[in-house]
Amino acid sequence: MxxxxxxxxxxxxxxxxxxxxxxxxxxxxxxxxxxxxxxxxxxxxxxxxxxxxxxxxxxxxxxxxxxxxxxxxxxxxxxxxxxxxxxxxxxxxxxxxxxxxxxxxxxxxxxxxxxxxxxxxxxxxxEAVSTFERAMEEDSPKVHGDTNVNVTKHLEYGNVDEAWETCDVIVENTYSTHILSHxxxxxxxxxxxxxxxxxxxxxxxxxxxxxxxxxxxxxxxxxxxxxxxxxxxxxxxxxxxxxxxxxxxxxxxxxxxxxxxxxxxxxxxxxxxSSKRHPMTMKCKTGATKDGKLVAVDCYMTCDAGAYSSYAPAVIGRAPVHIVGPYDCPNVRCHAVFAYTNNPMCGAFRGFGVPQAAVCHEGQMNALAKALHMDPLEIRMINAHHVGSVIPTGQELTESVGFMDTLKQARDKAAEVMPEALERLKPE
Amino acid sequence: MNKITVHCTVNHKPVVVETEPNKRLLDLLREDLGLTSVKEGCSEGECGACTVIFNGDPVTSCCMLAGQAEGADIITLEGISVDGKPDLVQQAYMESGAVQCGFCIPGMILVTEALLAKNPNPTREEAKQALSGNLCRCTGYTKIVDAVLLAAEKMRGEASR
Known part of the structure; x- marks a missing residue:
């Protein structure tokens, strides 16, 4: 070397x-x-x-x-x-x-x-607007101006609506992450x-x-x-x-x-x-073939961004493009709405919304593995990004994609230090 | 407010300070003596950033009144280095990559000094136990514990580097 x-x-x-x-x-x-x-x-x-x-x-x-x-x-x-x-x-x-x-x-x-x-x-x-839901109601007090919508973002890749027909399994779940102080x-x-x-x-x-x-x-x-x-x-x-x-x-x-x-x-x-991590709610529908290949992901992402914008316009740009995680998926939609409320201001916090998205995509991968009676590690390996993968922004990954190697090393290390945990993950 | 006079030993030197009775030991050290390595992180004894060695034991100086220092022997990070050079514990922290933002480091190093003075050959578990009153938000502690064990090795004359 x-x-x-x-x-x-x-x-x-x-x-x-x-x-x-x-x-x-x-x-x-x-x-x-x-x-x-x-x-x-x-x-x-x-x-x-x-x-x-x-x-x-x-x-x-x-x-x-x-x-x-x-x-x-x-x-x-x-x-x-x-x-x-x-x-x-x-x-x-x-x-x-x-x-x-x-x-x-x-x-x-x-x-x-x-x-x-x-x-x-x-x-x-x-009246204090203290939830995303209340913020979105027509008769709610407005924190700034005449709408509580702080910022929205829409990601559309492939054709999600047509893709469901080709799925053998579909899992739907809602994930919520909480506000967090640095x-x-x-x-x-x-x-x-x-x-x-x-x-x-x-x-x-x-x-x-x-x-x-x-x-x-x-x-x-x-x-x-x-x-x-x-x-x-x-x-x-x-x-x-x-x-x-x-x-x-x-x-x-x-x-x-x-x-x-x-x-x-x-x-x-x-x-x-000081600013806080954005709490997000992600309602997500994910479909795959019977051999575990991801086909489509559709997510509605909402967030109580607090009283001031801070980095919300940047966080809302990051979280949706990571909603599938480091996995190949040809059909992806994510619609995100961040609202003003009278809660603490949310801002930049290590990862800019990507860790929140990870709670969703990793939960969905586990749910798919369970539905398909597959090993949760195997389903990740089947879909893992590799050189040549195209991500939902349309970008092709042309070099330096270390995810598969990371998964393999994590598996080997887990077998060494926590074999019983690995055993528990085996499909029923 | 009537002032009080505190006689103590700070960093191996006798000190007489006239100060306000409502001050904490932390304020006496930072404001009256200019020892700003003593950090204030939480003001309630949780984070350990204000740790000093007080009669041989690590204590949080935000939870003591200045008057309690009467007659005490106090060491801050300023009193650790030797002739302006880092001692073995300080060197171990540098070499182990244990220092990131650095705000918790004065407390961490003083706890390490107090530990190794009593236990020159701590296990990893004992090192963690000693550091349990000190919070670090950057490192995840692994390299800080590494530093304690490397410092112990250095002090026993066993370290290879």
């Missing part, structure tokens, strides 16, 4: 030394002279108009540098990675539990908390300051510094070259740090106070407002 410089060699990662020495600087580790601490006043209702917001008592507290609501924003107040639908600070209405309503900067973290406790708000509560070990944190040239600098725990820069510039109403974003050493993200967290709030407070402002979210706050 050819010797490579990197492949199949032991290497110490470039940033391992500073991390084992404890010198790597994460966002919460940054300190600056004259620095203020920031905090966010958040909604405790999921869907409401704000009737009254009183910031005066908080502003009057000694040691509080500034308290701001949406009226302080000099530029735009709509953000989001693809659709700009999330406010930095609520202006028209609250759309989820934890929406940011006001921000505070103060001399100490204790004073930030005291100031937040002095903010008074009156809500006019609206629970990155480092809660979101960041710091913003204006430098001597008037450039807004943001140091943050983020996966997306270039995007953050665009958003901060839009918030402040300045060109992108007036904003600099630096990614601090980041303690895990898994997709959950692609969306904006503290960057906008810190920058807004730094703009008004002309002092560095640091925000460190508690675990509770971080979990409450």
């Amino acid at each position: 050819k010797e490579y410089a990197v492949l199949a060699q032991d290497h110490v990662k470039v940033d391992a030394l500073e991390k084992v020495m404890g010198t790597a600087k994460y966002a919460a580790d940054y300190q600056m002279p004259n620095m203020l601490y920031g905090g966010v006043f958040r909604s405790i209702v999921p869907h409401a108009y704000i009737k009254k917001l009183d910031l005066e008592k908080a502003r009057a507290l000694p040691g509080v540098a500034c308290v701001l609501d949406h009226t302080a924003i000099p530029g735009k107040n709509r953000f989001g990675i693809i659709f700009k639908d999330e406010p930095c600070l609520v202006d028209d209405k609250v759309r989820r539990y934890g929406d940011a309503i006001a921000v505070v900067a103060a001399e100490t973290q204790e004073l930030v908390q005291e100031a937040l406790d002095l903010i008074e708000v009156e809500y006019e509560e609206l 629970m990155f070990i480092e809660p979101d944190a960041g710091l913003a300051y204006l430098d001597e040239q008037g450039i807004m600098n943001v140091i943050a725990s983020t996966q997306n510094p270039h995007y953050d820069r665009n958003e901060v510039a839009a918030l402040l109403g300045v060109p992108q070259n007036r904003v600099r974003v630096k990614q601090a050493t980041t303690g895990g993200g898994f997709g959950g740090k692609l969306d904006i967290s503290v960057q906008l709030h810190c920058a807004l407070l730094a703009l008004y106070t002309k002092r560095p402002v640091k925000m460190v979210r508690s675990r509770t706050e971080s979990t409450m407002v």
Whole structure:
């Protein structure tokens, strides 16, 4: 075998030394002279108009540098990675539990908390849309605009309707996956300051510094070259740090106070407002011949995407094209509908919807194996992608298709370490 | 708020700190002493990121008040390295590929140090048991446990690399 410089060699990662020495600087580790601490006043209702917001008592507290609501924003107040639908600070209405309503900067973290406790708000509560089904009903309250449909996607390949006639066996099942938090070990944190040239600098725990820069510039109403974003050493993200967290709030407070402002979210706050994995329901009909060859798959995929879009338009592009999994199938249809609700915002999370689709296609393969009295591994091998396979997007796989080898190795390893489990899978 | 004075040993040096009585040991170390290797992950003793060695035992510093440090001997990750170079445990973590985002690593390394000081030849099971109070969200733990066993080998002078 050819010797490579990197492949199949032991290497110490470039940033391992500073991390084992404890010198790597994460966002919460940054300190600056004259620095203020920031905090966010958040909604405790999921869907409401704000009737009254009183910031005066908080502003009057000694040691509080500034308290701001949406009226302080000099530029735009709509953000989001693809659709700009999330406010930095609520202006028209609250759309989820934890929406940011006001921000505070103060001399100490204790004073930030005291100031937040002095903010008074009156809500006019609206019915909370808490399921996909309710979101789709005609008389449901609309989270944004005049429809709760966030995004749809339709995949059509071959001729599914005609294909059922040629199937010897058809299995139909519905699969639901649940919402999930990334629970990155480092809660979101960041710091913003204006430098001597008037450039807004943001140091943050983020996966997306270039995007953050665009958003901060839009918030402040300045060109992108007036904003600099630096990614601090980041303690895990898994997709959950692609969306904006503290960057906008810190920058807004730094703009008004002309002092560095640091925000460190508690675990509770971080979990409450960071994005989540999209929960999906997949109603799937799968047909095969009696010798186990897949003939057709038809899936209706629905999702409660939460209050804001985040990466939903990307996730809905990925999940349907993976609805058959790594298996050859000549006839595929997947219709996907993602809805806005007043639940937590869903976004990017390792796999962009593909793991959800896997719950469906692997469940269907097992159901087919059972219906045909076949070994579940064998039915997968019969249908496994190989070089030359054409996937439901019409793309031909021309190289590097390792699925069959993976299945064989997994089978051999399972025979070695868990023979009894393999025995249980044998067809009746 | 009246301040309190805490006398303790931190990273082998005697320390006298005047601080607020409502601070946690975590805040004393991070804010008053600038030891930012001590990480705050959950603030309720679940994740282990804020672990320090306290009189020889690993403890979560988010669940102790600063005043409880009076008279104690405390080691943070900053006190582990030798002359600015990684010690055998730190080397083992680097070589085993146990470090990804790194946020849990200070706690992991300190737990490993405390374990190996008492048990220089742990089994894989004992290593897992020792690390059971520390969460990692990146690695899946396999390489972290590998690192503990490699560190033990190195400390016994048996490691080949």
